[in-house]
Amino acid sequence: MGIYILPSFVLSNKIQRKDRSKLSALFSSEQFVSSVYMQKRDRRISKTKKAIYQAFLQLLNDKxxxxxxVQDIIDxxxxxxxxxxxxxxxxxxLLDELCRYLFHHLFEREEHLTIEDYLAHIFLHFQKNQDHVTSLLFSKNDYFLRQLHKELEHHVYPMVADDLQEAYPSIPASYLQxxxxxxxxxxxxxxxxxGKSYTEDQVVRFYLDVIEMTSITPLDN
Known part of the structure; x- marks a missing residue:
C-alpha cells in the first residue's frame, strides 16, 4: 500500500487555518483581558470621582x-x-460638571406631569437638599445661579410664556422671562x-397664583 502525501498547498492551508484559529483564540483572550481591565479601570475612575464629588459637596455644605x-477636596x-x-x-x-449632573436630574420631566407636579418636584428636591443642591443655592455662587437661571429659562418659562406674552404683547419677552x-x-x-410650614404644593400654588394675577387668563395646566 502506497503512502499518500498531501500536496504542499493543502498542508499549508491546514497550518494556516490552525494558526488562524490560535490567533483568533489569542485575540479573543486579549480582548477579554482588555475588557476586564477597562471595566476595572472604569470602576476605579468612577469610585475616585464619586469620592471627589462627595468631598466637594460636603465642603460646600460646611464651608x-x-x-x-482644591487641597480641602483632596484631603x-x-x-x-x-x-x-x-x-x-x-x-x-468640577463645579461645572457637578451642575450639569445635578440639573440633568433636577429638571428631568415625565410627559404626564402637570405644571404643578413638575414644579413641586423641583421644590421638593431643593427642600430635601438632595445632592446638596440647596447648599449651592444658599452659597450664592455666581456660576451656579447663572446655570440655574438658564435651566429655568429652558424648562419652566416655556410653560407660562404663551399666556404672559398674550396678556402683555407690548412687554419684551426677555423681561417676562x-x-x-x-x-x-x-x-x-x-x-x-x-416658609417651611407650607408644603411644596402650596408654595407652587402661591407662585402660579402670582403669575396668573399678571395675566388676563388663567394659566393652563
Whole structure:
C-alpha cells in the first residue's frame, strides 16, 4: 500500500487555518483581558470621582464654595493631587460638571406631569437638599445661579410664556422671562428659609397664583 502525501498547498492551508484559529483564540483572550481591565479601570475612575464629588459637596455644605480649596477636596476625598488634576483642571471645572449632573436630574420631566407636579418636584428636591443642591443655592455662587437661571429659562418659562406674552404683547419677552425665573428663585429661597410650614404644593400654588394675577387668563395646566 502506497503512502499518500498531501500536496504542499493543502498542508499549508491546514497550518494556516490552525494558526488562524490560535490567533483568533489569542485575540479573543486579549480582548477579554482588555475588557476586564477597562471595566476595572472604569470602576476605579468612577469610585475616585464619586469620592471627589462627595468631598466637594460636603465642603460646600460646611464651608461654602469660595472658602473651599482644591487641597480641602483632596484631603477629604483622600486622593492624590495628581489624581484630582487627572480628572479636573480646577475646582471651577468640577463645579461645572457637578451642575450639569445635578440639573440633568433636577429638571428631568415625565410627559404626564402637570405644571404643578413638575414644579413641586423641583421644590421638593431643593427642600430635601438632595445632592446638596440647596447648599449651592444658599452659597450664592455666581456660576451656579447663572446655570440655574438658564435651566429655568429652558424648562419652566416655556410653560407660562404663551399666556404672559398674550396678556402683555407690548412687554419684551426677555423681561417676562426674567420676571418668571427670578420670582421662581425668590419664591424657592423664601420657602426654604422662612416658609417651611407650607408644603411644596402650596408654595407652587402661591407662585402660579402670582403669575396668573399678571395675566388676563388663567394659566393652563
Amino acid at each position: 461654602g464654595y469660595d472658602a473651599t480649596t 477629604l476625598a483622600d486622593v492624590g493631587r495628581s489624581t484630582f488634576y487627572c480628572h479636573y483642571e480646577s475646582k471651577e471645572l 426674567h420676571f418668571v425665573v427670578t420670582n421662581f428663585i425668590e419664591t424657592l429661597t423664601w420657602w426654604l428659609k422662612k
